Amino acid sequence: MKVELISSTSGMSDAVQFGMTVLLNDHTALDAGTLGFLWPIDRQRNVRHVFLSHSHIDHVASLPAFLDNVYGSQQQCPIVLAGPETLHSLKTDVFNDRLWPDFIRLSNHGPPFVQLRELMPFQTCDVGDLRITPIPLNHVVPTYGFLVEDNRSSVAFITDTQATDAVWEIVNSCKSLKAVFLECSFPRRCRALARQSGHLSVDTFSRETNRLRTDVPVFAYHLKPAFCEEIMEEIAGIASGTMSVARTGHPYQF
Ligand SMILES: [Zn+2]
Ligand SMILES: [Zn+2]
Numbered sequence: 001m002k003v004e005l006i007s008s009t010s011g012m013s014d015a016v017q018f019g020m021t022v023l024l025n026d027h028t029a030l031d032a033g034t035l036g037f038l039w040p041i042d043r044q045r046n047v048r049h050v051f052l053s054h055s056h057i058d059h060v061a062s063l064p065a066f067l068d069n070v071y072g073s074q075q076q077c078p079i080v081l082a083g084p085e086t087l088h089s090l091k092t093d094v095f096n097d098r099l100w101p102d103f104i105r106l107s108n109h110g111p112p113f114v115q116l117r118e119l120m121p122f123q124t125c126d127v128g129d130l131r132i133t134p135i136p137l138n139h140v141v142p143t144y145g146f147l148v149e150d151n152r153s154s155v156a157f158i159t160d161t162q163a164t165d166a167v168w169e170i171v172n173s174c175k176s177l178k179a180v181f182l183e184c185s186f187p188r189r190c191r192a193l194a195r196q197s198g199h200l201s202v203d204t205f206s207r208e209t210n211r212l213r214t215d216v217p218v219f220a221y222h223l224k225p226a227f228c229e230e231i232m233e234e235i236a237g238i239a240s241g242t243m244s245v246a247r248t249g250h251p252y253q254f
Helices: 041-045 063-070 084-094 165-172 188-196 202-209 225-236
Strands: 002-005 022-024 028-030 049-051 079-082 115-118 125-127 130-136 144-149 154-158 177-183 218-221 243-245
Touching (some): 041 063, 063 084, 079 084, 130 165, 144 165, 154 165, 177 202, 188 202, 202 225
Parallel strands (some): 049 079, 079 115, 154 177, 177 218, 218 243
Antiparallel strands (some): 002 022, 130 144, 144 154
């Protein structure tokens, strides 16, 4: 399985992502924070399915631009999959003719811009060579993490969240697990802010990582750009051979 964190910055550390997008096997995206920005349009045209974790802007900001960019270039329009609350937010907060034209209404009257599909917790979706299972997380709005599987490997993508039990039950029962990407939004000194905003700080990130029962790499991602250097130093100081900070623009193979 090919996994690539899409870069949204230039001239900064490749650990920084202003918006979240993870590309899977070049054809499926998790989140659309940066999918439609600063990234070659030919590669955008290959993306057929976009799974959204939740409605926050760092996860959906570039979705309107992406749908605009690829319009008419694919045999079928992109399919956006998300939980019911996230779909509701897209309809009322984004595609409402005020913030952006109502692509959902327009899709009923001509060549469609987008097709929406609802994701239910723990119900696996088949997308080409991938199987993707939404796992409810513990954030300030309803949010899904994703377990992504192909015939050889499984990789978990867990953001945005505080501590949660469901993730580790699923991840620890997965026999082909090859890696976990786990959010680490704040350094230790911001643990109160992390808790209030439904995120992990380095101490809770470390605690959650210790619940993993297999010896696979854990990549920290979703580092808040303002604290990126500090978080990287703190993670480097944790004595663990399996923990590191994920890099954007660097395809991983699992
Ligand atoms: Zn969020
Ligand atoms: Zn976020």
